[in-house]
Amino acid sequence: MRGLWQLTWIEIKIFLREPLGALGTVFIPVIVFVAMGKLGTKLFQPSELAASRAFRIDIPVFAALLIAVNAVLSLVSIISIYREGGILKRLRATPLRPQTILTAHVLVKLILSAITLALTLFAGKRYYASGDNVHAIGFTIALLISVCSILSIGFLIASIVPTARFAQPIGSVILYPMIALSGLFVPLRAMPPGMRWAARALPLTYCVSLLQGIWKGDQWLAHVGDVAVLAVVFLFCTALSSKVFRWE
């Protein structure tokens, strides 16, 4: 993995130089999250807030998921742009291994998402009475597992979208409905059977279940199933994209 750190570092710098790069990915989620929290404290009494499932669990999990999905979408579009512009090919004509190039991009996204998430949760701490029983480390691990599997889906998308112009829209069309059906807005129990069946087939549903559970303070044992599904998704997508990925 020679060159991994140099490449990762340069890619972070390049990303932050993008107009809206730092602002769009790091600060906007923080601002939105805090604004929602502020609104909540205006509209409701503290006791109501503490009792509200939405404020206790769903919004923080939603924020985490959204940051992850946005990171993946941005990864998909960067990979497509790099491929179309011949940048990937130019990088591949050096001793850089393909895995190194892709890992660097994943790392960039992970690092930026982690920073965003930490800032978001920290800034919103006052407004979201998640209690002290949230296990930061546990939640981070759960999030990492989720992000890895979503990233692998992203790579699969990046492997097959034909042009950079379609990368972002196609990615959105695939990923955003997954959020809608993930059980975050409508619990699985309340869905009609057909929808529930569809929701069960989507990987994000398992991310939500895992993230909600760990945020609430569930034991890991209760979520072995979720982790297993996400691991399978990860392995499947990674294997498939390594077969169909195009460099130019």
Place this chain on the structure above:
Amino acid sequence: MIAPKPIVKVSALRKTYDSFVAVDDISFEVFDGEIFGLIGPNGAGKTTTLECVEGLRTRDSGSITVLGLDPFRDIYKLQDRIGVQLQEAQLQKRIKVKEAVHLWSSLYRKPAADGDRLLEQLGLAEKRNARFMTLSGGQKQRLFIVLALINDPELVFLDELTTGLDPQSRHAIWELVRGIRARGKTVFLTTHLMEEAERLCDRVAIIEHGKIIDIDTPEKLVNKYCPERTVVLTAEDPRAEAYFRGIPRVEEVVRKEMRFTIRGSGDDLVTEVIRCLSENQIRVSDFRTVLPTLEDVFLRVTGRSIRD
């Protein structure tokens, strides 16, 4: 003379895109320490050939050996020892010149060449802090040449090295490429500029429709395909025309007032004309010879029509 040692050996290379045959069963060798050029019309298969040799494209059949390695199987070992400039490439829009150079020098196992010196040599020193997207076309091209040379490679591939460059840059790059050869390295390039091939290459291969038409030194190719010589002179002597027509191997004498254009073939034509002038004491006020160039060879063997 010691037999030249081949650094690149290609035999019976074939590459198709779907049903289109881009490279059709070609074989050639590039020798240690030479500048080898691949010339041919658009779409002839130069880039395809070069990228198969670099290990960036898979071949359908045939064998390729580069520095004793198979460019497809041993790609990583090979990439440490070669430098590559692609015909069409981009870098990250917002990467700075110095960052690119720094990144590239960190990728190779052996100590890198002096990046700052290379930037200097290619006139990019002032652009060290510029972002890639703000560079002009020629500056980008020069940056890619810097990157191709950053690991001080034993073998450099340059695909259309001076496309889009001004004469100053072109000459600077020719000097640079000769410098690479002077240090015992090998250069494998493609070009559309026949002047470039003629001035720079020790040997050139002419490729068309995926087939190699001929491989030789530029001079030998000129002698072989364009043996004609032309002498243009001005003489006021009324007897001149008849004498000129009597010179052996003269094919045509065109007279326009006092100006004669004498065409013939063979190396001896010029000598024969001079001998004729002195034996017959013909006074000339102007004399010049027009020799065919590699460009004439190129147009003759590949035809004059534009390629699709």
